[in-house]
Amino acid sequence: MLPRTLLILIIAALGALLVWLAFFWTPIPTRPLTQIQRHAQPPFGQTPAGGDFVLHSAAGKAGLTDYRGKVVLLYFGYTYCPDVCPTSLALMAQALSSLKPDELARTQGLFISLDPERDTPERLKEYAPFFHPSIIGLSGSTEEIAAVARQYGASYMKQKANADGHYTVDHSSITHVISAEGALVGNLPHGSSATQIVEAVRQQLASSPSRQ
Numbered sequence: 001m002l003p004r005t006l007l008i009l010i011i012a013a014l015g016a017l018l019v020w021l022a023f024f025w026t027p028i029p030t031r032p033l034t035q036i037q038r039h040a041q042p043p044f045g046q047t048p049a050g051g052d053f054v055l056h057s058a059a060g061k062a063g064l065t066d067y068r069g070k071v072v073l074l075y076f077g078y079t080y081c082p083d084v085c086p087t088s089l090a091l092m093a094q095a096l097s098s099l100k101p102d103e104l105a106r107t108q109g110l111f112i113s114l115d116p117e118r119d120t121p122e123r124l125k126e127y128a129p130f131f132h133p134s135i136i137g138l139s140g141s142t143e144e145i146a147a148v149a150r151q152y153g154a155s156y157m158k159q160k161a162n163a164d165g166h167y168t169v170d171h172s173s174i175t176h177v178i179s180a181e182g183a184l185v186g187n188l189p190h191g192s193s194a195t196q197i198v199e200a201v202r203q204q205l206a207s208s209p210s211r212q
């Protein structure tokens with residue numbers, strides 16, 4: 001048997017903990033990945049067609065046709081993204097870094113901003129190559145971005161700004177694989193490893209005649 005005073009102390013401590021939990025504990029306010037993934041699914045019965053587009057890099061107009069002959073890894077995100085984009089771009093960069101020089105010469109990473117209000121082509125020029133020099137950032141008007149996102153089945157939703165004017169953009173997190181001929185041939189889900197990305201690139205490189 002515990003002494004009575006000790007028992008009272010334990011009950012009091014547990015009570016205090018419960019009160020603290022009830023008033024102060026809040027789950028970490030990150031959106032669960034399952035929700036992002038659910039958004040990432042194209043509407044039932046629809047397969048994104050992919051296809052050509054023209055947007056803007058810091059160097060001027062940039063379109064998918066500029067990269068014919070290269071396997072393109074396409075990712076939609078935004079530079080202020082706190083976690084999902086940096087993780088995905090780091091994996092893309094890791095994959096690009098593990099390609100042989102001749103393979104890398106035939107591979108291009110593209111990062112299309114879903115936040116064109118803040119992500120100017122100049123800002124994207126600072127951001128994307130930071131991960132890997134073979135990744136180029138593209139922006140455009142709100143309408144241009146929406147059209148390309150629709151083509152590829154990328155979904156996104158700008159969230160309400162806080163008091164400081166900061167906002168986040170919820171978005172799907174898929175690495176789209178585009179063949180050297182410009183066809184959307186694969187969608188690597190969020191969390192795909194660098195090895196899986198490399199495999200997807202090599203598969204396309206092997207099935208595309210080299211233009212060199």
Ligand code: NI
Pocket residue numbers: 077078081082083084085086171
């Ligand atoms: Ni992101």
